[in-house]
Amino acid sequence: DAKTTQPNSMESNEEEPVHLPCNHSTISGTDYIHWYRQLPSQGPEYVIHGLTSNVNNRMASLAIAEDRKSSTLILHRATLRDAAVYYCILAPGNTGKLIFGQGTTLQVKP
Amino acid sequence: NAGVTQTPKFRILKIGQSMTLQCTQDMNHNYMYWYRQDPGMGLKLIYYSVGAGITDKGEVPNGYNVSRSTTEDFPLRLELAAPSQTSVYFCASSSGGHSSGANVLTFGAGSRLTVL
Numbered sequence: 001d002a003k004t005t006q007p008n009s010m011e012s013n014e015e016e017p018v019h020l021p022c023n024h025s026t027i028s029g030t031d032y033i034h035w036y037r038q039l040p041s042q043g044p045e046y047v048i049h050g051l052t053s054n055v056n057n058r059m060a061s062l063a064i065a066e067d068r069k070s071s072t073l074i075l076h077r078a079t080l081r082d083a084a085v086y087y088c089i090l091a092p093g094n095t096g097k098l099i100f101g102q103g104t105t106l107q108v109k110p
Numbered sequence: 111n112a113g114v115t116q117t118p119k120f121r122i123l124k125i126g127q128s129m130t131l132q133c134t135q136d137m138n139h140n141y142m143y144w145y146r147q148d149p150g151m152g153l154k155l156i157y158y159s160v161g162a163g164i165t166d167k168g169e170v171p172n173g174y175n176v177s178r179s180t181t182e183d184f185p186l187r188l189e190l191a192a193p194s195q196t197s198v199y200f201c202a203s204s205s206g207g208h209s210s211g212a213n214v215l216t217f218g219a220g221s222r223l224t225v226l
Contacts, residue, residue, distance in 0.1 A: 032211035043200050043217035044153065051212070087152065093211035099169065100145070100153040 004088045009105040012078045020073040020104055022088030027068050030093030035073045037084040083108045112136050116201050116218035123191040123225045131186040131221050133201030140206035142184035146197040159184055160206055191225045198222050
């Protein structure tokens with residue numbers, strides 16, 4: 001299973017943009033890049049996913065490098081409610097088997 | 111829609127006892143998953159299923175058993191509980207099918223298990 005590497009923790013100020021990096025140098029051509037987040041004492045929730053092109057939704061944007069070996073989750077204006085653990089995951093195109101890594105703990109300061 | 115429902119929410123077991131964590135989904139999803147999350151750690155995949163009658167091991171299957179007799183239900187069985195199985199257990203589902211890597215997981219609220 002292809003692995004991802006994320007920083008253990010990051011800090012941001014409220015109302016500022018946040019860029020959460022993820023390295024996945026062993027990604028295969030059919031692996032999708034998913035991001036989930038887990039708020040304290042809750043189950044993970046879906047944020048965004050993509051294959052090759054950049055993606056935008058109401059929660060965030062996903063920027064995928066041209067060689068697909070890295071990606072960045074962008075929260076355009078961090079709020080206190082965005083404080084969570086953010087997981088970058090590779091989802092194989094043929095099995096749907098999702099392996100979670102350690103994730104990045106995002107702290108948002110008022 | 112209820113989504114993914116897990117029961118019980120909390121349970122305390124004695125070493126050597128057995129129990130089943132229940133998971134049911136009402137979204138007609140083909141794929142279902144069981145993860146465990148130890149304190150301060152990320153999620154580890156225990157077992158997953160791509161359809162009724164089909165299950166496969168994840169990263170940490172030892173000490174657990176699963177079955178998938180219906181599309182809706184995916185129970186997780188602990189046969190001889192050990193303190194190392196103290197954890198929060200999350201069930202999840204996704205629609206699966208062609209290009210299943212694009213499928214989004216919906217998680218349940220979790221079941222907190224303590225083995226003493």
